[in-house]
Amino acid sequence: MARQLEEQIVGRFPVGRRLRVLDVGMGRGAQALRLARAGHQVTGVEQDPALIAAAREELAGEPEGIRERMRIVQGDGRDTGVHFLPGSFDVVLCHGVLMRVEEPDALLAGLARMLAPGGMLSLLVRNGDAAAMRPGLAGDWAGTLAGFGAASYGLKWLTATLAGIGAPLHTWYGVRVFTDTVPDDACLPDDLETLLAVEDRAARTDPYRGVAALLHLCGVRG
Template identity: 35%
Template sequence: MSDRMRRRSSMRTAVVWQVLRDALERRVAAEGRSVLDVLDTGGGTGNFAVPIARLGHRVTVVDPSPDALAALERRAAEAGVTDLVAARQGDVQSLFDVVDRGAADAVLCHGVLELVDEPDDALGTVAAALRDGGTLSLLAANRTGAVLARALAGHFAEAAEALADPTALPRRFTVDELTALLAKVGLRPGAVHAVRVFADLVPGVLVDDPASFDALLDLEKAAAELPEYRSLATQVHLLAAK
C-alpha cells in the first residue's frame, strides 16, 4: 500500500479504531479474559481484523468476496497473526452457516446495513452472534451527510430530492433510525461518534499532505465527540451491548 493510500485509510478508520480498541479493553476487564472472540461481518481485507488480532484477540472475518479474504490472509501473515485470524466466505444472511450463534464477545458490523434489503433482519442476525454482555460496533452511512456531499458536488437536484423524500437515498441512516434498529433487535445503544466529518469535504490534497494530516486527524477526533457535528459526517458509529 502506498503512503498516500495508507494515510487515507488511517483517516477513515482512526476514530472508529480508537473507540473500538477502548471498548475491547473494557470487555477484557469485564470478562477477566485477555483473549476475546471477535466476529467481523463484511470485514473484507482486514482493516480492523488484523489490528484486533495484533492485540491478541481471535478474529473471524465473514465476507462474500474470495479475493478480499485472500488479501486478508496475506495481510494476517505479514502481521504474524495467522493463528488468530480465520477467514470464512459468506454473508449476513448465511452467517450461521459459517459461525456459531452466541459465540462472539464482540461483533463488527461496518458498512453492512448499506448492502442489505432488510437492515433490521440483518442486524437481528448480527445480534444473535453475540454472547450475553457482548459488544456490537455498528458503522453506517449517514443520510444527512450524504445530502450534504451531493450538494457540495453540485448535484443540487439530487440533494433537493433527498431533502424532500428520505427514501430517495436508500440505505442511508440517521442516528435515531440506527438507535431504534438496535433497540428493536434487543441491544442497548451506547456511545455515538461522528466519522469523517471534514475529511470527505476538504480538498483531497490536504488529506494526502503529511504536513496537514495530523492537524486534520486531530480535528476529526475532536468533532467525533460532539453531537452537533453528526449531521455533517459521512458515517456514524454506534456501540451497543447485548
C-alpha cells in the same frame, strides 16, 4: 474510527482479556488484522473472493502467532447462523455493510444473536440524516435534493432497531465530519495529527457529529 473502537473495547472489557471477535464484511481485513495483532481471536466473514485473497495475502506476512488468531470464512453476512452458534462472540463488527443489503433488520437481528451477554455490536453506516451534505458541498444540487429524502439509516432508526434486537445503543460517533469531500487519492497534509485531533473531537461533539458522513454506533447486549 479504529481509535473509537479501541476505546470502547478497552472501556468495556477487562484489560488483557482475549476477546472473540466476528468481523462481518471484513473487506481486505485491515480492522480484523489490527484486532488479531492486539491479541484477540478474530473471525472474518467476506463474500468477495478478490477481497478474501487480498486479506489472506496480508495475513501470510504476519508472525505465526497472529496467523493462528485469525480465521477467514467465505460467506454472506446474513448467514452467520449457518456458520456459528448463538452467543459465540464478545464483539461483532459490521462496518460498511448495512447499506448494501436489502433486509438490514434481518441482518442486524442475526448479528445480535451472535453476541454473548454483555457483548458489543459495532456498526459503521452511511449517515442518512446528512445524505444531502456531501453533494451540497460539492455543488451537486440535484444530488442534494435527492439526499434530503434519504434518511432511512438515520440515528433515530438505528437506535430503535438496536433496541429491538436486544443490543441497545451504548454510544455513537460521527466519522468524517470535515474530510468527507477530500479525494481518496489526496496527499496527506503536513499537519495530519492536528487533522486527526479535529476529526476525533468532532466525532464526539454535537452538533458536528450529527452531520458526519458516517455514523459509528456501539450497541451492547444486555
